[in-house]
Amino acid sequence: MSRFSHRLSDTSFDLAVIGGGVHGLFAALEAATHGASVVLVERDDYGAGLSSNHQRTVHGGLRALQSGQIGKTRAQIAERRDWALMAPHLLRPLPFLFPTHRALTRSRLAVGTALRLYDRLGRHRNDDVPPALHLPASRLYSVAETAARFPGLVPEGVTGGAVWYDYQVRHPDRLNWLIALAAQRAGALLCNHADAVDLLRDGRRVTGVRVADRLSSTIVDVAAHRVLLCAGGALPALHARFGLGASPRLVRASGLLVDRPAIDMALAARGSSGRMLTATPWNGYWLIGTFQTNVPVESGSNPRPSRAEIDAMLDDTNAAFPTLRLRRQDVRLVHSGLTPAVVLRRRAELMPDSRVIAHGADGTAGVFSIVGVKFTTARSTALRALRQMGLAPAQTSSTPPRLPHGHTDDADARLRAACLAAGVALDDDVFTHLVDWYATEAVDVLELSAAVGGLQRLASGTPVLDGEVTYAVERSHAASLADVVLRRTRLGTTGHPGGAALDRAAELLTTALSWSPETRQAQLAEVEARFA
Structure with missing residues (x-):
């Protein structure tokens, strides 16, 4: 941060963003694009948390459609398309296969009807999108077609399969950096390895942030009219540090990259835990997830799962995809992090939607928090927060920003x-x-x-x-x-x-x-x- 300490101490910013995951980076990009002076500080590195440790997919909201949320599905389809316009070089279409069964809600009739509605809602999904990223229509497979593509499928009760398409992010860490680079080019000042240690206040109003450089131990007071907390799994700890309320509960979410050759199709099946797991091809291997703890964890908990938890994930995976026959030595990499959750019937579940919190009621006007839960919707969530803060217009351009180096352009x-x-x-x-x-x-x-x-x-x-x-x-x-x-x-x-x-x-x-x-x-x- 010493490279930026002079500018930090001598500038009064319209907005200070705390947290450099995908939500914080988009907040910095959009605020700077709309004319605000912006500084972003990140305790670790840009995208070092769950913004890189996710399933590498940009979803179109099919799960929301299953619960009847048509408006949410339509919005996520539009946001999926926005990603294809922002950085087409870093995306690719990926088919997903889910076996259908005799049970009514998972039958060919019910799933086929849902997919037809899904395609109808997404009829503009390919508008202006490069041809290589056009998403085909969903379709149903026969039992034989499903078995041929789903290794180890247990045929009992299976009536066929359903196939739909989403995008896979080919290089998520590269994508996070390109959002950071776009924010920097828009005029935002970005500082990684810099920790927000306190809020500066004048009575009940925020006036800035005290920032500590973790590399040089330099401490700088940064003046800012508004502060937006986008700290992901560290958000409850920041709320406690700053005396703010409304902290989300957290679970540990994980994925396993395993040493088994993958086919070029994602597979979905239910594990022994009862949760749906997805096996996604990733650079020739299978990436399995998402696993999560059944009870909330503390904000300061180690985001990495224990050996016992990894063993349970392997058991869960082997139940869902029995031909993998995974053992501990087959795990190449563990992706994990803390993510917001809700508790339903005494069991923790991933929070279904992102939230924006205004902390004026906590006695600190000008401070807001994003409780971000979906990579796909990060930009729209950031814009929602900025609108509440008066830093983005009620209506923004329907064309998303073109990220630098996100296009091949020969x-x-x-x-x-x-x-x-x-x-x-x-x-x-x-x-x-x-x-x-x-x-x-x-x-x-x-x-x-x-x-x-x-x-x-x-x-x-x-x-x-x-x-x-x-x-x-x-x-x-x-x-x-x-x-x-x-x-x-x-x-x-x-x-x-x-x-x-x-x-x-x-x-x-x-x-x-x-x-x-x-x-x-x-x-x-x-x-x-x-x-x-």
């Missing part, structure tokens, strides 16, 4: 031209990786990598270049090994990238950030623990 041709101009010959897998991850930013990455002598692979077996680590620090706010491995590059997206890659990345960061040997070892230990 990225491969541009990179080939840049390679030719620089006299650089990239291996095919490196070239494909750069276009796939960075799109139109690949040329900038190549040029900086060449300038710093970083065109060699970080380690054998990975297409990631040394220069990408340097680029992450100099151009993308990376300040830790976890920032680079888990969010700015693809190194850790499917599990441990290997000791050689981690050591080399740590070596480059030690030079770039002037780390001591002790800091380097602590950084390595932190990342190793993430994959344990």
Whole structure:
């Protein structure tokens, strides 16, 4: 934060956003776009919580339709389309298959009727969307078609299958950063690894935020007319710290990336817990979820599940998808975090809808909170909060913002031209990786990598270049090994990238950030623990 301390202390902002997950990032982007001066502070890194640890899908609200919420379904279909317009390079259509049964509510008749209504509500889902992202109509499969696509399906009571389409986010951590970059380009000042330690008040009115830089221990008082808390699972802790009420209850939500080859179709089935699980293909493996605790947890709880909880998730998965036959050693990566919940009939369930809380009744006017629960609806929730705060018009453009580098725009041709101009010959897998991850930013990455002598692979077996680590620090706010491995590059997206890659990345960061040997070892230990 020392890079920004002068601007923080010398500027009075219209809005201070606390929390750099997807809701906070969209709040910063939309407020800045509509003319407000904005600062955002994030205790860890942008998108380090549940904004990266989700099922990698953008949903169209089919579950809401099951409970008769037609308006909510229509809104989520529109928001799903908005994602396809904002960052088409980072999305892809994905079919979902759910077996139908003899029970009335899960019968072919009932499910088929619901899907026809769903398609009718979504008849404009492909308007202005690139053809590669057009979502086909839903359809019903026969028993034979369903069995052929659903490994290990227990045929008893199965009458066929239902298929619908949503979007999969191909690189969610990259997408989170592009929202941050868009907010920065719109004029917002973003500070990661900076903790909001207190609110500044003048009587019953907020006047700003006291911010502590976690990297340098610098403390700065930031003047702001309004404060928006978007801290995800840390929201109750912030409410307690600031003396605010209306805190949500939390559950631990988790997903398992497992070492089993996946087909290119998501499968939905009920586990032994009674909850519906989804097996989603992710870079060739299955991502299973969402699991959650049955009782609320405290805000300060470890977001990572215990070994016993992971064992229970594996049992649940094996009941839903018996051919996987998963064991502990088959788990490549655990995605987890704390998320808002409600308690129904003494059992905790995920909160169904996001909320916006005005804290004037708590004695602190000008402070609001977003209790965000859905990645798909993050932008609309942020706009709702900004409207309540007087920072966004009642009606906004129907065209969502185009995120930087979220479109291909002939990225491969541009990179080939840049390679030719620089006299650089990239291996095919490196070239494909750069276009796939960075799109139109690949040329900038190549040029900086060449300038710093970083065109060699970080380690054998990975297409990631040394220069990408340097680029992450100099151009993308990376300040830790976890920032680079888990969010700015693809190194850790499917599990441990290997000791050689981690050591080399740590070596480059030690030079770039002037780390001591002790800091380097602590950084390595932190990342190793993430994959344990």
